[in-house]
Amino acid sequence: xxxxxxxxxxxxxxxxxxxxxxxxxxxxxxxxxxxxxxxxxxxxxxxxxxxxxxxxxxxxxxxxxxxxxxxxxxxxxxxxxxxxxxxxxxxxxxxxxxxxxxxxxxxxxxxxxxxxxxxxxxxxxxxxxxxxxxxxxxxxxxxxxxxxxxxxxxxxxxxxxxxxxxxxxxxxxxxxxxxxxxxxxxxxxxxxxxxxxxxxxxxxxxxxxxxxxxxxxxxxxxxxxxxxxxxxxxxxxxxxxxxxxxxxxxxxxxxxxxxxxxxxxxxxxxxxxxxxxxxxxxxxxxxxxxxxxxxxxxxxxxxxxxxxxxxxxxxxxxxxxxx
Numbered sequence: 001x002x003x004x005x006x007x008x009x010x011x012x013x014x015x016x017x018x019x020x021x022x023x024x025x026x027x028x029x030x031x032x033x034x035x036x037x038x039x040x041x042x043x044x045x046x047x048x049x050x051x052x053x054x055x056x057x058x059x060x061x062x063x064x065x066x067x068x069x070x071x072x073x074x075x076x077x078x079x080x081x082x083x084x085x086x087x088x089x090x091x092x093x094x095x096x097x098x099x100x101x102x103x104x105x106x107x108x109x110x111x112x113x114x115x116x117x118x119x120x121x122x123x124x125x126x127x128x129x130x131x132x133x134x135x136x137x138x139x140x141x142x143x144x145x146x147x148x149x150x151x152x153x154x155x156x157x158x159x160x161x162x163x164x165x166x167x168x169x170x171x172x173x174x175x176x177x178x179x180x181x182x183x184x185x186x187x188x189x190x191x192x193x194x195x196x197x198x199x200x201x202x203x204x205x206x207x208x209x210x211x212x213x214x215x216x217x218x219x220x221x222x223x224x225x226x227x228x229x230x231x232x233x234x235x236x237x238x239x240x241x242x243x244x245x246x247x248x249x250x251x252x253x254x255x256x257x258x259x260x261x262x263x264x265x266x267x268x269x270x271x272x273x274x275x276x277x278x279x280x281x282x283x284x285x286x287x288x289x290x291x292x293x294x295x296x297x298x299x300x301x302x303x304x305x306x307x308x309x310x311x312x313x314x315x316x317x318x319x320x321x322x323x
Contacts (some may be wrong), residue, residue, distance in 0.1 A: 004051040004291070007276050009202035010175030013154055014123070016082045018269070019294050020054035021047045022206060022280035026069055027062025031094050034062065035282040037069060043284045044073040048080045050291060056178075056204070056278055058086035058128060059113045067116035075118060084124040084204070085113050086158055086178070101127055101134040103142040110151055124176060126156030136167045144172040156204070162195040169199050176202040178278070183249070183267055183310040184210035184233075184242070185319075190312075197274065205271075206278040209264045211319055213242060216250040216260035233317030241316050248309045252302060262289060266296035267306055 007018040026040035044055065055074075057066045067085070074081045087109045090097045113122060125146065127139055146152040157168055158178035168174050177196045179188055185207065196203055209215050211228055220239045228234040233242060246260065253260045268277045279290050298306075 004294070007202055007274065009124070009154065009156075010173060011200035012173070013175040013202065014082065016054045016202075016276070017052045018276050019052055019291065020056055020084075020204060020276050020278040021052050022278045023055055023057045023066055023070060024061050025280045026282045027066040029061075034065065037072075039284065040069055040282050041073045043281055043287065044070065044081075045077075046284050046287055047281075048077060050287065052287075052291075053080060053082045054084065054204075054276065054278075055081050056084045056086075056206075058089065059109055059116075060086075060089045060091055060128070063091070064112070064116050067113055071116055071118040078119060082123045083117060083119065084126070084156065084176075084178075085117075085122050086126050086128040087113070089128045099127075099129065099131050099133060101130065101139050103134075103138055106139070106142045107146075110146055114151060121151060121153055123153045124156045125152040125154075126158050126176070126178060129159030130157075130164055136164055137171055140168045140171040140174075147172075158204075160192075162191045165192065165195055165199070165201075169201075174199065174201055176204050178204040178206065180207040181205035181268060181271075181275075182208050182210045182214060183264060183306060184213055184315040186310070186312045197272070201274070203272070203275040204278050205268050205275055206280075208268045208277050208279060209261055210315075213315075214246060214249060214260055214264040216246060216253065218243060218246075228319075231317065231319040233315065233319050235317065238317040245309055245314060248305065252305065256296070256302075258293070258296060259289065262293035262296060263306075265290060265293040266298070267303075269294055269296075270298060270303070 005018040006015040008015050026035055028034045055070055057070055088099045088101045090100050125143055143155050154175040155172055156176040157174055222229055222234055232238055249260045249263055253263045265277045
């Protein structure tokens with residue numbers, strides 16, 4: 001069964017599924033346990049069976065575990081999968097140390113990724129973000145060289161500014177922008193999204209539920225050991241205020257006989273034919289509901305209600321998604 005609409009990445013880029021599978025949570029994150037590998041691989045297989053061919057990972061997810069997992073899953077199905085890999089983030093003992101975007105480092109990262117994935121070419125290769133420590137020209141120029149070597153097909157970018165995006169695209173055509181985007185995180189609508197649309201890029205939108213805020217399942221206060229306690233959005237009065245906003249989403253979901261999570265994904269999907277909701281999953285049981293979210297249709301009144309309730313600035317506090 002292949003019932004997923006396609007989206008084109010870039011003006012002359014590839015056609016991929018409009019719903020993407022984020023594989024990050026198939027590895028240990030924030031020091032948590034590693035999900036069942038057999039179930040994770042089965043989830044990838046079932047996603048491919050349903051026409052979801054966009055698989056997103058990072059070479060730093062689980063210190064390479066995520067890429068090795070995907071490599072196992074696509075061993076006999078390489079032609080069914082479109083592999084997107086982020087690079088550049090450096091961690092030690094689970095702690096973020098910063099970025100290494102030097103050309104010499106990129107040339108090292110790519111070979112490790114290809115080996116772990118068990119493939120000859122990465123479909124979409126992108127710096128995980130940019131911090132001006134290395135000129136944009138050097139970063140994108142190096143990936144462009146990797147295209148000439150046959151190790152990369154298309155270039156993407158992630159977590160950058162509109163100015164950086166223009167500079168990157170002037171060096172080599174950029175196919176996609178990966179960025180956090182949800183009802184709760186709409187700051188990119190003012191400058192970055194219009195720039196990406198002007199340049200003809202596909203948008204890979206992750207964190208559609210804003211770290212679980214929009215699932216309708218959170219209650220205040222969070223458990224003491226919840227990693228989200230580090231973010232001001234989930235602290236004290238901010239969380240109480242934000243959950244009041246989520247009540248509107250919960251009521252609309254009830255009226256439409258779906259879940260708040262499905263509505264959050266559907267809203268992102270509604271924002272344009274060039275926008276792909278990237279949804280993290282590690283269990284097959286999540287696939288049907290997330291696929292169905294892509295079929296949800298809003299009335300003009302419903303969209304207005306959501307856009308008004310979740311206007312820019314309506315959600316208090318931030319997360320690491322904010323630059």
